[in-house]
Amino acid sequence: MPVFDLHTLIVVIAVAFGGGIVGLDRTAVGQLMLSQPIVVGPLTGWFLGDATAGMIVGAALELLWVLDMPVGTFVPADATIGAIAGTAIAVLGSGGRAGLDLVGFGILLTAGMVPLTMIVDGVVRKRNSRLVDEALSSTGENADHKLTCAHLKGLTFFFLKSFLLHLIFIPAGLLAVLLFTRMSAPFHDAMELFVKLLPLLGAAVVARKLSIETLDRFFLFGFILAAVMALLFHAPAGIIVLSVIAAGYFSALYRERHT
């Protein structure tokens, strides 16, 4: 399969551009959560013709990074780039319909991307310090216009960061896919198993960050309730989810009033 033909190149640039725009939502514009893996994964997959691959990537990465919070000077991992690049690598590398092994491989590559995204994000934020000086040094009638320009220049830097990182990560990932496709069957089986285990890792990350107990009582309560409803009563999934939400919320209320 020709990985680096003109069509792929155009698609990679389009994905990188879209990634740059939607990546602004992480810090620079709005924080409407459009940049979360659960949104950008399926969107990228849909754009490339394989929404299922994007959904798998989104579901796998969302919980891993959802509690990586931008508090103080901490720069969280850029899960947006991970979700977009991971999906694009899997779909483009497969030529349209990504198998589970390739999706797993795409997700695995994001583990290497995360530290790099944090470093580059740090560089951009350091560079932005000059924008304040630029705005403060401006005098005369145009002072407020210069403030606006300096401030909005930050958008360009944040956009370029995401755009360029996508332009590097996706082609590099596609090269890695060329190697992966030549690997023996156990490597492919391993990546399928890896995908199946990732939601459990995501659940562990969230449980670890939200509770000081290894086996939190709300966590255990939700598990037992859902398992009983699903396995004993064969209740529809939607009803189970709603029941667990309601039960969790009212248990929290009960705890509040009785402790």
Add this chain to the structure above:
Amino acid sequence: MNTQNKYVHRSDFVRVFLRSFLIQASWSFERMQSLGFAYALQPVLKRLYPDTEEYRSRLNRHMEYFNTQPYLASFILGAVAHAEEDRAAGLGGASDASSMKNALMAPLGALGDSFFWGGLKPLVSVIGVTALLIGAWWAPLLFLLPYNIGHLWLRAGALVWGYRSAGDVVALMAHYPFMRMARRFKATCLAVLGGMLGMAPQWRPEFKTALHVPGVVTAFSGLVITVVLAAALRKGGSPVKLMLGLAAVSLALAFAGVGL
């Protein structure tokens, strides 16, 4: 000093609200949201200080260090608009708005981080992922809609509250019980997370084991693996390290011929 009474117009608030979405456009380590705060406040300052020199001096004043939770920054913007209005009418000192910003940004930052980043976001995220795992293609909407309806309502409400209460954070907390709601959301999130694992037999085929085992075994083995991973994280593992570890374990199992 301007002794003439001047008021901020409703249209100015709309512009401040819209500009508050860009408060982090030039976020930097040194001054964080300082430039964004001044940018968002520009319409108010322009209205209150027709004199160019005074306007510029107030604008520069608001370029000092500023950092808070971006959604609740709108409360401080409303409060500072009130303080600037008083100052323009000759009722407040030059440092009122600055000291108010300094006093409010840290507590509101902690409040907003705990409520939005630590409560609401993980809750809707876990609900969305659960929906994805059981095969709902509209799961991203299930994540986006409740989150944004809630957060936009609070963001707009906080701007109005900040202005009307002149920065009374106690009044804000009485109206919006952030800490209590954050605790409830965290508990609910953990329950849904457990529920997600309890529903493992109903997950999409891509996430289900290929082994023909009873549903109860699938659910319990998922729970055990999650608890083991959580314990590993507690011992100092990071998500990236554990991802690589899982890939290594998967590889070992695949080479050993164990198909799961």
